[in-house]
Amino acid sequence: EVQLVESGGGLVQPGGSLRLSCAASGFTFSNYWIHWVRQAPGKGPMWVSRIDGEGRTTDYADSVKGRFTVSRDNAKNTVHLQMNSLTAEDTAVYYCARDLRVANHWGLGTLVTVSS
Amino acid sequence: QSALTQPASVSGSPGQSITISCIGSSSDIGGYDFVSWFQQHPGKAPKLVIYDVDNRPSGVSNRFSGSKSGNTASLTISGLQAEDEADYYCNSFTTSNTHVFGSGTKVTVL
Numbered sequence: 001e002v003q004l005v006e007s008g009g010g011l012v013q014p015g016g017s018l019r020l021s022c023a024a025s026g027f028t029f030s031n032y033w034i035h036w037v038r039q040a041p042g043k044g045p046m047w048v049s050r051i052d053g054e055g056r057t058t059d060y061a062d063s064v065k066g067r068f069t070v071s072r073d074n075a076k077n078t079v080h081l082q083m084n085s086l087t088a089e090d091t092a093v094y095y096c097a098r099d100l101r102v103a104n105h106w107g108l109g110t111l112v113t114v115s116s
Numbered sequence: 117q118s119a120l121t122q123p124a125s126v127s128g129s130p131g132q133s134i135t136i137s138c139i140g141s142s143s144d145i146g147g148y149d150f151v152s153w154f155q156q157h158p159g160k161a162p163k164l165v166i167y168d169v170d171n172r173p174s175g176v177s178n179r180f181s182g183s184k185s186g187n188t189a190s191l192t193i194s195g196l197q198a199e200d201e202a203d204y205y206c207n208s209f210t211t212s213n214t215h216v217f218g219s220g221t222k223v224t225v226l
Contacts, residue, residue: 035215039160044119044205044220045154045162059213062117096163100152100215101168102206106161 001025002105004096005099009110012086020081020110022096029077030054032099036070038092039109048094051079063089086114119162119164120144120206120218126187127224133194136221138206144216146187153191157202165204166191193223201225 008020022034036048049060049070058070069082079096093109123130128134138145138153145151151169154162166182169173169189189208193200194203206218 037217045156045205045217046119046218047207047215050215061214100164101150102171102173104152104164104167104173106163108161 003089004098004105004107006094006096006107006110009094009112011113011115013116014087014114016086016114017084018086018112020083020094020096020112022079022104022107024079024098026076027098030074032103034048034072034079035097035100036069036079036116037095037097038090038103039095040089042091045095046092051114084114086112088114090114117185117210117212117214117216119218120208122206122221124145124219125222125224127226128193128196129226130196130198132196134196134223136191136206136223137205138189138208138218140189140208140216141187143150143212144187144208144210145184145189147211148209149184151182151184152207153180153188153189153219154205154207155202156205162205175177176205182209195197 003025005023030053035050036092039045051070055072072079093108098105153166156162164181169184170182204221
């Protein structure tokens with residue numbers, strides 16, 4: 001069974017940092033792009049970032065470029081999202097997702113709250 | 117990277133058909149056949165209902181169908197059922213090698 005489990009969310013002060021993790025199981029991890037998508041309370045999803053199966057190609061939304069870094073460890077079937085210089089606008093549930101097309105699968109999300 | 121434009125709400129009676137539009141540009145919807153549609157119930161993660169414009173994932177009802185014309189994609193739900201009441205979001209790949217979601221449409225079954 002395909003599973004994606006996010007962790008690392010929590011309360012952080014403005015200007016702070018947080019590292020999210022996405023642990024995958026049930027499929028050949030290195031074969032798939034992994035995306036991060038966030039959803040602020042009461043809002044629609046916003047695409048954040050993606051990383052290819054080998055970890056060689058990464059892309060970011062303009063609003064997080066230069067502040068967020070995505071990486072993966074295929075030996076541990078894990079993707080990380082390092083988030084720096086956080087602001088209140090980054091408050092959201094953060095989901096990792098396998099592919100956004102035919103092989104799509106989502107985790108349950110982890111809540112990040114940026115507040116003093 | 118502005119969100120794709122969707123109507124805020126669409127409603128229909130059980131058994132009717134509804135169509136949700138998703139308006140983008142030549143930099144996203146018009147540039148690729150990589151449009152997906154997601155259904156989201158409150159408190160749940162999104163669920164894929166259409167990928168690559170008009171393809172249905174295994175297990176998704178054939179009442180869901182997708183299409184595209186120019187810079188506009190559409191999702192049609194036929195034979196509307198109570199369980200279809202949810203938020204729906206389109207998503208497209210872009211020429212910047214990013215993805216963009218739509219603004220979202222709340223579907224109400226009357």
